[in-house]
Amino acid sequence: xxxxxxxxxxxxxxxxxxxxxxxxxxxxxxxxxxxxxxxxxxxxxxxxxxxxxxxxxxxxxxxxxxxxxxxxxxxxxxxxxxxxxxxxxxxxxxxxxxxxxxxxxxxxxxxxxxxxxxxxxxxxxxxxxxxxxxxxxxxxxxxxxxxxxxxxxxxxxxxxxxxxxxxxxxxxxxxxxxxxxxxxxxxxxxxxxxxxxxxxxxxxxxxxxxxxxxxxxxxxxxxxxxxxxxxxxxxxxxxxxxxxxxxxxxxxxxxxxxxxxxxxxxxxxxxxxxxxxxxxxxxxxxxxxxxxxxxxxxxxxxxxxxxxxxxxxxxxxx
Amino acid sequence: xxxxxxxxxxxxxxxxxxxxxxxxxxxxxxxxxxxxxxxxxxxxxxxxxxxxxxxxxxxxxxxxxxxxxxxxxxxxxxxxxxxxxxxxxxxxxxxxxxxxxxxxxxxxxxxxxxxxxxxxxxxxxxxxxxxxxxxxxxxxxxxxxxxxxxxxxxxxxxxxxxxxxxxxxxxxxxxxxxxxxxxxxxxxxxxxxxxxxxxxxxxxxxxxxxxxxxxxxxxxxxxxxxxxxxxxxxxxxxxxxxxxxxxxxxxxxxxxxxxxxxxxxxxxxxxxxxxxxxxxxxxxxxxxxxxxxxxxxxxxxxxxxxxxxxxxxxxxxx
Numbered sequence: 001x002x003x004x005x006x007x008x009x010x011x012x013x014x015x016x017x018x019x020x021x022x023x024x025x026x027x028x029x030x031x032x033x034x035x036x037x038x039x040x041x042x043x044x045x046x047x048x049x050x051x052x053x054x055x056x057x058x059x060x061x062x063x064x065x066x067x068x069x070x071x072x073x074x075x076x077x078x079x080x081x082x083x084x085x086x087x088x089x090x091x092x093x094x095x096x097x098x099x100x101x102x103x104x105x106x107x108x109x110x111x112x113x114x115x116x117x118x119x120x121x122x123x124x125x126x127x128x129x130x131x132x133x134x135x136x137x138x139x140x141x142x143x144x145x146x147x148x149x150x151x152x153x154x155x156x157x158x159x160x161x162x163x164x165x166x167x168x169x170x171x172x173x174x175x176x177x178x179x180x181x182x183x184x185x186x187x188x189x190x191x192x193x194x195x196x197x198x199x200x201x202x203x204x205x206x207x208x209x210x211x212x213x214x215x216x217x218x219x220x221x222x223x224x225x226x227x228x229x230x231x232x233x234x235x236x237x238x239x240x241x242x243x244x245x246x247x248x249x250x251x252x253x254x255x256x257x258x259x260x261x262x263x264x265x266x267x268x269x270x271x272x273x274x275x276x277x278x279x280x281x282x283x284x285x286x287x288x289x290x291x292x293x294x295x296x297x298x299x300x301x302x303x304x305x306x307x308x309x310x311x312x313x314x315x316x317x318x
Numbered sequence: 319x320x321x322x323x324x325x326x327x328x329x330x331x332x333x334x335x336x337x338x339x340x341x342x343x344x345x346x347x348x349x350x351x352x353x354x355x356x357x358x359x360x361x362x363x364x365x366x367x368x369x370x371x372x373x374x375x376x377x378x379x380x381x382x383x384x385x386x387x388x389x390x391x392x393x394x395x396x397x398x399x400x401x402x403x404x405x406x407x408x409x410x411x412x413x414x415x416x417x418x419x420x421x422x423x424x425x426x427x428x429x430x431x432x433x434x435x436x437x438x439x440x441x442x443x444x445x446x447x448x449x450x451x452x453x454x455x456x457x458x459x460x461x462x463x464x465x466x467x468x469x470x471x472x473x474x475x476x477x478x479x480x481x482x483x484x485x486x487x488x489x490x491x492x493x494x495x496x497x498x499x500x501x502x503x504x505x506x507x508x509x510x511x512x513x514x515x516x517x518x519x520x521x522x523x524x525x526x527x528x529x530x531x532x533x534x535x536x537x538x539x540x541x542x543x544x545x546x547x548x549x550x551x552x553x554x555x556x557x558x559x560x561x562x563x564x565x566x567x568x569x570x571x572x573x574x575x576x577x578x579x580x581x582x583x584x585x586x587x588x589x590x591x592x593x594x595x596x597x598x599x600x601x602x603x604x605x606x607x608x609x610x611x612x613x614x615x616x617x618x619x620x621x622x623x624x625x626x627x628x629x630x631x632x633x634x635x636x
Binding site: 037038041042044045046047048049134137261264265266267268269271272273275276277279280281284293294296297298300301302303304305306307308309310311312314315 | 355356359360362363364365366367452455579582583584585586587589590591593594595597598599602611612614615616618619620621622623624625626627628629630632633
């Protein structure tokens, strides 16, 4: 088949064929808020809605990157295409890593069925960039079966990623006071699957027990998903198959209960709102040189109208 | 004259008669984003546009509160009504003060011609609350001749207050490395009057000389205001009369050159934009339960449209 001459259509086609460079280019267009983005999103729209978006979060040091890497390997063995978005300043994908992790991830870097990308977090508390939903849309439409989003569990990023992902994995590790941290951060309300990593260490029984009793206190309605608690030693690949099995259980449950459809709709809703809000903010920014705003400001400064009435007129003029 | 029965009109009337409690109530309506605010602002509009808004900023420890207090005394002696807005977590008006400062300010607290209010700053860098312009409008319309806005000089608050005030005083003090700090923070571009406080201390000559040479480097057009450099020992009231005289010079210059009108227009512009942006954000927040957004989200989730087209439809529907 001859290549099409429309550059956006060609880029989307190549991304869907699995060319990493084209996928990377599409995400860069998202991050740069390119004027081409509108056309890109229109071209991607018919292909989206198939990926399983999995959030992976937890405090620094619980082994998020090692776990992510182990999950990538497991999904590749099952023949699935895997995308990884790392919104984590301490992630090896973002450059701030221990050498061991970095080497481990480089195995995947040469695998055409894996796409890895780090994204800048918003602000020092590690909140997700507002472009994250659009980057997820790119990976979804590019045909990745599974997209893992790794975020460091500080500030409100766990809550944000849980709102965005289909399935959220909360990672904990013994000996880090995580039981208490978890309760504090409210992450016990957002996890779909709890993974106690580094399960060969002291304190794993206490942590698991604390976690179980705290999850037991959460209110659940009949038919709600019951989050399992699993143990892994991700660095030795122990327990990873069970995590994959739990993720698949969750996917089946979501499909059967309409939750998957609802999650995808919620993600689209956030995305539409973010785009609309940005568009309006840009229009406001352009207003600074606009004669209409000057006219209204003069009227307010002279006491001929009040700022609320002027704001109404401004909104009407947009 | 019998009191009017319209509660907003009555509140505005009492505030204009100098009743502190009514002024305080109006500012609380601003801070709480009260639904009454629109009516309040309409009632205030004809009365605004007379106050001289003076920003006072500088690093912690230069003596902002002592200087503010000395200026309040000087303006009271001249028979003017003075409002003080303290957007400064370390200000005695905000509670975080040395006992001496607090006692000094309490003298003013019993004076009906003085209104003092602390406002929360936005975030840890001490940025001004977005409601600051509206609080200034309340004090202006309530008939205060002079409004002093004290902000701690960290982050971008000096630049923000300079954009909002008619006249900006930059305070410095010897022995704090302020010469260098000043240049770093870019405050040399925003000050209208420079005050070297604690001028009885060592290092005052060096600081004044450094400041003069740095200000000399700034580009100024013919007819531009030339910022004076004054010395004070605010705690002993030394040099305060000269600061007041410089502020009055600046006011005359601004009136003669149309700068005052332009400043007031710019303040109105910021205010209109802030109100309009908030109104739009609120409409977005309400959309979460809106059927139109759900319909659009479903279309996007199903791949029947792309999020940009949906965002356009959403904006059109607002």
